[in-house]
Amino acid sequence: MSTAPTESFQVRLTASRPPRHRRAIVFCCDQNYLAFASHAAAQIASLVEKPAYDICICYGQQAVVLPESLAGLGIRLCHIDVGDVFDGLRLDKGKTHDVYLRIALPTAFAGEYDKILYLGSDIFIQGGDFNALLDIDVAPHCIASVRDNVQWRTPNRQNKRNTIKGIVPSAYFNAGIMLMDVHAYTEQELMRRCIEFGRARRQDLKRHDQNLYNAVLQDDWAEISPVWNWQYSWSTRLFAVFAYPNIIHFIGPAKPWKDQSGQFEPRFADSFARFIRTHFPDSKQVETGGRKLAPDSMKMTKMLIKHLISARKIARFLPRFPDELTVHR
Structure with a gap:
């Protein structure tokens, strides 16, 4: 067990095995999302024979149990005990302070990892060189991330759920995927700064740590x-066919494993269902109605119109990244 302090904050890490690399891909989840996190982990593991990173699944208050059938992935299970560090931060009804766990990752792993790629569990991996992504130099910053998709079309647009009274509007990133420079993160005391801001402005926050970071x-x-x-919404999903992103992120409350209306491509639910049947056979987490979105449905019509309106704006945004490893500092 190691203890990594950030001034008065104590974060304790207990892991199922020692680290094997200086870099890590990290998921944070509870047992409810374990199947989806491990599905993404398995997809990543299938991409390269000799990864230069560990794959970790971290949990906080609720322990997770990984099936023996997934032992071959070499996933490192990590318990992160933050004690009362997150007390005083805003919580949505039914949530625990584990929603802030990713804020503590660089503190917990200081001394073990130099780079951390945090990934949310509600994703689908289509490809990508994760070794190369973890090689990216983000200096002098401590985080690299992707702009919120509202700003793909209109760079200066501010989503009402993203704004905080008194904070100057700015470029806003989605915290579902973040590349973290551990040394810079801890040196700049980002965890402490986020917690102090979150406690002081608790009543003004509309999201959890995504608001804090920005x-x-x-x-x-x-x-x-x-x-x-690729923040997969009704305004971006058709463009994804041509961009063929490495990571599809199912933002918002609608998820392909709970798709009664048939709004998602069937391949997503099919992949989750096969994986869960194999490794979590007692789970009933994939529940779809078996429907497919009709080409002449109102939802499809609205989607097509939205994409038609957005096409030129998206066409201006995407060339800012001539290749997948382009970084704007």
């Missing part, structure tokens, strides 16, 4: 290509 960093982050976090 309010505290205020443009002090590196921007990477949207192919690493």
Whole structure:
């Protein structure tokens, strides 16, 4: 067990095995999302024979149990105990302080990893060179991420759920995928700054740590290509066919494993269902109605119109990243 302090904050890490590399791809989840996190981990593991990174699944208050059938992936299970560090931060109804766990990752892994790629569990991996992504130099910043998709079309647009009273509007990133420079993150005391801001402005926050990161960093982050976090919504999903992103991120409450209306491509639910039947046979987490979106449905019509309106704006945004490893600092 190691203890990594950030001034008065104590974060304790207990892991199922020692680290094998100086870099890591990290998921944070509870047992409810373990199947989806491990599905993404298995997809990543299938991409390269000799990865230069560990794959970790981290949990906080609720322990997770990985099936023996997934032992071959070499996933490192990590318990991160933050004690009362997150007390005083805003929580949505039914949530625990584990929603802030990713804020503590660089502190927990300081001394073990130099780079951390945090990935949310609600994703689908289509490809990508993750070794190369983890090689990216984000200096002088401590985080590299993808701009929120509202700003793909209109760079200065501010989503009402993203804004905080008194904070100057700025470029805003989606925290579902983040590349973290551990040394810079800890040296700049980003965890402490986020927690202090979150406690002081608890009543003004409309999201969890995504709000905190953006309010505290205020443009002090590196921007990477949207192919690493294609925020899959009704206004971007058709463009994804041509961009063929490395990571599809199912933002919002609608998920392909709970798709009664048939709004998602069937391949997503099919992949999750096969994986869960094999490794989590007692789970009933994939529940779809078996429907497919009709070409003449109202939802499809609205989607086509939205894409037609957005096409030129998206066409201006995507060339900012001539390749998938382009970084804007």
